[in-house]
Amino acid sequence: MHSARARLATERDPRRGGGPPRTRVRLLHSDWPLMLRRTLLAERAAVIDWAEREATATGVHLTAGGAGPCGGDRLGLEVRVGAGSTLVLGEVSATVLLPGPHGEESRLHIDIRVEAGGTLVWLPEPVIAAHGCRHRTRIHIALAPGARLLLREEVLCGRYGEQPGAFRQRLRAVVGDRPLYDQELAVGPDAPGWAGPAVTAGHHAIGSVLVVDPAMDLPTSPPAGLRSGGGGAGEGTVMPLAGPGLLVGSLAPDSTTLRRRLDAALDDILTGVLTGRPAEGLSRGPRPVSAPARG
Template identity: 30%
Template sequence: MLTSTERTARTRLRVTRTGTGRCRVRSAVTLSDPAASSLRPVLVHHDASTARVSLVPDGALLLAGDRVELDLAVDAGARLDLVEPGGTVAFAMRGGRAAWDVRATLGPGAVLAWAGEPFVVAAGAEVDRTLRVRLAAGAVLAIRESLVLGRHGEGPGRVRQRTEVLAGTEPVLVEELDLDPATAPALLGGHRVLSSVLVAGAPAPDGTDADRYDLEGGGTLWRRLGAQAHETDLSAVWRAVRDGTRSR
């Protein structure tokens, strides 16, 4: 829980396929405090069925007391490609905390492809980070992320990370990680970078067997650990997964 001094910035983004011309893209940003920093959706491209949106930080993120909320809705038959112009750094918080909460709902046959950039938890930071996704029949989720514990030459901060992906009411991936300076070295084998690619609702591409875990709920997870970001590079897997969702 954050304190009463938290600054909440909620970003809502919805993509709807209209069947004529271009798909409809609606967004809104709500701030609990004028000083709150937010994620601002910038429309890069859209056509009849697909929107490409960049999530641009509007201010410094993340600082103590920040609560960033992102609500995504991709309606039936539509596709949303999310990109980020750069990574996110959770800075030292001097006893404070921050939160990063993403909720996504995908309608029948919808696609969400999110090319996430590194999320860095600097020494002294404390972050609660959640991702909750619900997929309707025929929907596809593809997401890339990289969690970095500490900037170069420093120790890790603390991050509590929960991922919950459901196909209808059935779990595809439910995972909780609680990493802090005391536990992270043991849990991650001395590594500081954890990179992942997840696809749910679509088969794994051919030629991507390395570092691959086939999930009982029907999804596929690729994961690498390393001391440096280049050691955990999954860009080839991500391109194959992303391109596979485009051929649907």
């Protein structure tokens, strides 16, 4: 069993000079097995173009120094994005949640704060709820007014050919003192009905993209990227949030299909923000469309 807490903070570089404002890492503290490493930016062009409107971004990746989390582990990650700075945070590999030797629950708490004018792009790799695991993740994101956020999350219900363990994740995002998004997903033996039509509808992969940007127009139909590839039910939905935010959700039979749909939808959305007009498949208007129900 491990107990660890990693911390990361950025700030706008106060040095004067030519070119756009730059971002520097003010704090980078790793606590094994949570290892934070500075990295080059290698994300999609639309993502970088959107992220760097306020300042040149800095890249950091989280890598695991060991397997897991395993049952009994207590892990924490704290991220602070300073005013006017831009952070792109990723992961080196997927996270496989594993059972421990004594059947204990593993826990991961993530606490994020983005100050005014700050931008966070958080693109973690999929979380895989392996058979027999017992895990709980709590994510709290506090955005100051004027802050921007791009978050992609993906969950795989078990490895290939197996049923998932007990996995529960709650994600709460607030802007100032107002709630923006609060959702909990539970799958596995501790969540009866999780594979039913109200949650995953039997799909193996669950994902979403959350975009918070005060400059964003709110679309009311699914992005074109979610409607390609067959048009089957459950491919994806879009939901404008009560604030400067948009949630896109998708269900898929596998991780490859899920990532392709989310990336295509994300490109459509960010293209619309950058050009000031909806991308193909997006339309303006006040009518929200519900996202997939998640138990």
